[in-house]
Amino acid sequence: MRLNYLRILAFALGGLSTVIAAGALYLYATFDGLRLATELSQFVRQRYQRVLRIDGPVELSMFPWPALRLPATSLSSRNSTGEFMAVEQASVGVRLLPLLARRVVVDQLELDGLRLALLRDKNGRLNADDLLAATDKDAEPITSPLEMDLGALHIHHSALTWTDEAAGRQLALSDLSLESGQLGRNAEGRLALTARLTRAAPTTDLQLEIQTAYRLDEHTWPQRLRQLHATARGDVDGRQGLVGEIAATEILSTEDQPMQVQGGSLQARLKTSAGTLELKGSSPRLQLDPHGPQAEQLDGSLNLAGSPHSGKLQLRLSGLTASAKGLEAQQLEADIELRTPALQLTGTLAGPLRWPTGSPGPELPTLLGRLDLTPAGPEARPRHIDTEASLQLDPARGSATGGLSLRMDGSHLRGKWSVASSASPTLGFDLDVDHLDLATLSSQKPAAKPRSNTAEAAGSPLDLTSLLGLDLEGTLRVDQLKAAGLHLEKLRLPLRVRDGRLVSTGHSMSLYGGSLEGSLSIDAASRQMAYRSYLQGASLGPLLRDLNGTETLTGTTNFFMDVSSAGSTRDALLDALHGVARLRIRNSTVPGIDLSQAFREWRNQIGTRQGARRGFHDKESTAIGELTASFQVDKGIATSTDLLAKGGTLKVTGEGQVDLARQSIDYLSHVTLLAVPAGIDTSLRGTTVPIRIKGPAGRPDWHLEAGTGLPAAAAAASRKVVRQSSRITPAKAVDKPGNKAQPVPAPAAGNTE
Structure with a gap:
């Protein structure tokens, strides 16, 4: 009995196969590509008021599977206002049985040389809105000769442009390649995309690559992405060598629930004049709702690997919540480590974080902690700095501002700082210090160098590496300063360091009963230096005694100098010194002879x-009363x-x-x-x-x-x-x-x- 059933089934399947094969042969023999192209063009004009142009007949291929071969094809914008989409050639895999009923059900789609121009006008309307809009229920139904139920999508050698007239933005994706699995209701598959992203302003040239597994529900809403990995490599706004990576174990998204990101991480590397800057971030679980992200814990780090500067900033954010009032975090803890040729800075700061609605960026109103400053040198010891700081970020502008209050060894520094985004971030500052002794920063036991080391120090190379990679500008004011044995008061030091060049124009100070005004420039690359200053009314004897240990001259002095030089050592600088100087001393006394x-x-x-x-x-x-002299300086003489x-x-x-x-x-x-x-x-x-x-x-x-x-x-x-x-x-x-x-x-x- 079973054998009879099997025989009947075999005969039935054989007969069905014969019918299908015969139908396929009949379809192939009677297929009218010109008619199909005409019907598609008429449907597009009637339904979307667009012009579909197919440069030639549509061809039917039966092997290895049924497919329609389209020649060069283009689709206009609505009401024929320019080209919206075009393709050099396309292969549309179709299902056989619907094709017998003269319906085209797309199973596979392969596009080569696709060009797509997306535009959003000044009123916010997208030039593809009519293609994406749902059909009006009250409108007369239009029978489409085309249905989409993709089992695979392949796009090669393609390009996409995006123009936003409202925001004044424009970008392009070229060398676009996309491979996907099934696309449709309850579909699963993998997607791989590569493209080159370019933009005029800010200048952008990035190579993109995205790989992920996906699942779509019956409404084609992207319900789940798994093992997402996206990379970007190239140049952005003058920043060269940018490498960015985003990864996630799983991303869940539904229409009525916030997006959930499991095992999310990001990483970015950027080459700057100071070295390689690396940013990392991760979170075990992150929720993105309409008010913003929420997470129990977020970890991040910022590393600078370079010479002569290096550093690391480790961040831990806990208790991040979002509401209509904005974002808040219970605690942000920052571990700081910075190394330069002159010093090492380490320590920890902590405080709450908030991002009020309407604010340009997050705020850190109070960061408290202690930093340890260790100058370079074998005898140097750490200096403990009690720190209070504030921070305001503006991500849109790529800038940050804040306040600062530091207490160390009885000295108090306070003021404001800022960081502005550019090819190399610029640090701005406006600081006041009550009193400062530079000798206490350099060594635990400051002492004068023995005379035997003077010649060696004069011939040793000048270390200007601390200027390389810095980009800062601001003003430092010190009420009382002790430096190189000199006692200075009311110091005002405008300072700018950029591209290895230090410039201080208009600095001033009071010293030994007089005042000094001057300007200084130092170029670390060329080793060129220039200095111009005017000292007036200073007591020369005490000044020379504190500077050199001996009073070569005494009296009240006025001294002007305008000199420049270049060299890699102190002696080389003095040997190449040239310029002019003028000296006037009142009530002068020459020591050493009566x-x-x-x-x-x-x-x-x-x-x-x-x-x-x-x-x-x-x-x-x-005693010689008043002394005057002028000097011409050439080659250190x-x-x-x-x-x-x-x-x-x-x-x-x-x-x-x-x-x-x-x-x-x-x-x-x-x-x-x-x-x-x-x-x-x-x-x-x-x-x-x-x-x-x-x-x-x-x-x-x-x-x-x-x-x-x-x-x-x-x-x-x-x-x-x-x-x-x-x-x-x-x-x-x-x-x-x-x-x-x-x-x-x-x-x-x-x-x-």
């Missing part, structure tokens, strides 16, 4: 026109021809050079006695004696010039003094071996010994 005493000692040499040398005496000095000092009993003119790199002086001065001190013949009044100042700039020797440089009147007067002195001075005292000249017993005026 000229009245020197004249007494040199009376024999003056009389015989012989040279003499006198060393630097720590306990001697000479400061040359002056107009030295003038006048006051008290002396008038001094002169010319000479100062070697800045070697810190030596060679100056020929012409000293005129306006009043003759006790012990010197009055006939020397008004005469000029040449004295050369030569040796280390801080402790030079004093040389009486020999020969014709000594005036005859001065020599004759000195011989007279010698003869008078020989009558009252024992010969032994005068001719004592080892003494070139013996002073007279009378004390010299102004002698400090």
